[in-house]
Amino acid sequence: MSELEKCFEELNDEFEDIELQPRTCGDDTIERLPEPLREFYSLYDSADFPFGHILPPEEALNDPVARQAFGEEWFQFGCDEYFTFWLCRYEPDGEGLCLDAWDHDSETDPEPAFADLPSFLRFLAQEYENAAW
Helix, strand or coil, rough: CCHHHHHHHHHHHHHCCCCCEECCHHHHHCCCCCCHHHHHHEEEEEECCCCCCEECCHHCCCHHHHHHHCCCCCCEECCCCCCCCEEEECCCCCCCEEEEECCCCCCCCCCEECCHHHHHHHHHHHHHHHHHC
């Protein structure tokens, strides 16, 4: 079992309302995505969590607003219910980090903080749990 599959099992145990939509895109679409997201998109089209959403690949790839906002360096693959965009760099930084949950009101540039999707999702789930009343 992959780390991503373990992560989804953990999240499914923790939250009752996770929805994973089966893959609909072709291999040509997956090849256009940043490497850390390819395993997810090879299995699923999108995901809904209590703490946010992973967008379908075609929607994310063809979003002109995201392309204009983040250019060729970052790929916006999801968001939360507030003002945070889920971003993945096409090329990891010097430490191998490539994922960030970036708040557009932060007045800072995105900075990669995670190397893989499972770590990123586990962090977001923990943050959500800590903020829950």
